[in-house]
Amino acid sequence: MTAIPVRSRAAFDLRLAWRLHRFELIGFGVLLAFLVAAAIGVAGLLDATGYGRLCMGDAGAQPPACESIGRQFYGYQESLVPMIQGLLVAVPFLLGALVGAPLVARELERGTSRLAWSLAPSRVRWFVTRVLPAVVVTLVLALAAGLALDRLTGAIEPGTDAARSFSGFGSRGLVLAARVVFVLSIGVCLGSLLGRMLPALILTAVIGWVGLAGGSYVHSRWLATEAVISPTETGSPGDLFIDQRVKGPDGRILTWDETYAQLPPTDDGSVWPPAGYTLVSLVVPAERLPFVQAREVAALAGASLVFLGTGAAAVRRRRPG
């Protein structure tokens, strides 16, 4: 009857989390492992076609087989990639919602919180021991999915460094993992407040979707204010394209509306905009990706902490079901 060492307590907390959530964890773990393996496999297939290496340089130097190589490359892209990509994005969000919403709600619904809270002198500490393993495991699984999607993105866009490309921003890499944890934290919060699994799960889906869509919209508006002019029509590979602009002969950058106002198009079939005017693009350069990524992850982590804090406060004050 001596105090249990801290390490043993942590081990017990992990074992308890495993025991309580092993069906979800095994199910999602196996599914995600399969999907990650499939993504890496498909990326290998795309690489093996050699399309990026052989057929994306100077058209004159391309071997005659490029047509069939391209058919194979884009055939894989159309048949395998959308399904794997879609599942690899959706499954982690499902994991976040299905682990988060019932985490506390199930205890309240089944009444096990009565036993747990009568034993634990601090409910907040109890909450942390229940939530922390779930957050860590979900983060690891979502990160695995995110990294597999990074690899797949690199294979889909040969010649583009996925770590320096806005392509698929938000649905791969660390940002995907942060978004999944954000959904999990909404679930934990709502489960703690409502004390019912199903309503918490439904509301988590709704609020999670609204939160992520709204957040993405705000972030994209924010990014537009940070965009710079790229001399090409669509920017460099990996840039985040925001809009197109027209560069006048005096070097001024004009919107399409401004250009139309200055030079109304004529019906004589002449090229528009006329000589001296060039199309340029408004982009967030790919080099900014690490900063933009870190900013979104930080915002999501902050929001997740707010939701988890609210959940902890609810647990501290509420009746045990």
Place this chain on the structure above:
Amino acid sequence: MTADIALEAHGIGKRYRRGRPWALRDVDLAIPAGSITALVGPNGAGKSTLIKGYVGFERPTEGRLLVAGVDPWKDRGAAVRRIGYVPQAASLYRELTVSDHLAMAARWRDSFDRRAAELRLDQLDIPLDARADELSGGQQAQVGLAIALGTRAPVLLLDEPLASLDPLARREFLHVMVDAVRAAGTTALLSSHVITDIEQACDRLLVLGGGRTLLDVSMEEARAVHRVEDGDGPIDAGRLVGRFPDQGGTLVALVRGESGPGRPATLEEVVLGHLASGRRTRDGEPRMDGEAAA
């Protein structure tokens, strides 16, 4: 708080929502340390509310509760450390084994005596490696009791643990509880509907009705100072506690007095008489007058 008082209530009132009737009102209690008190009353009497208040699950709307001198709403951690709690339903994790539950208790309570809990369960032939959902209701209740006793807390709160048990399981549960509590000198508050079971187990009787304390005496005193008389005749209002139908449907009256007409009251009759005295009126306020209640 005096040293020999384990559980106190000072003017406790609890109303779940504004405008709703009070679940508890003006309850004052002082439960002596080392006693086993039966908390008796009908559904809605406020028994569970009172016990949950001590565990820190319910916040009193007015008044103050103390567990061994600690207010659960001012220092819940300290109050919880002083309590072993057996909830109404066993509240075990169906995915966990009995052994896991003991490990969980040891994880949260430094004072938890795992060996004693294992020994207790072993004596009851409850396998430690069985999952909670493989146990019978009686076995689950015993696991809950073993956990509560294993905490070695000075106060044991039992919130109708007998409600869903068969008579044999009830008897076994009470036997284990009384033996352990007496041996450790623990204070126990046991809420129950089943008066015959608690009669042997408890040494104090606390009757709640309509959210108020109707009776708070020792078992001996409860039996010694109450008699049952014919309920139809005139009875001095000063002696009358309440009228209620007996098992045959005949109206009888519980009166105060160690001697006189009628016969000594059983514990069940004492409880019924006091509950009749505290029956609520239509406006939600309990009547305290025996004649009026009858």
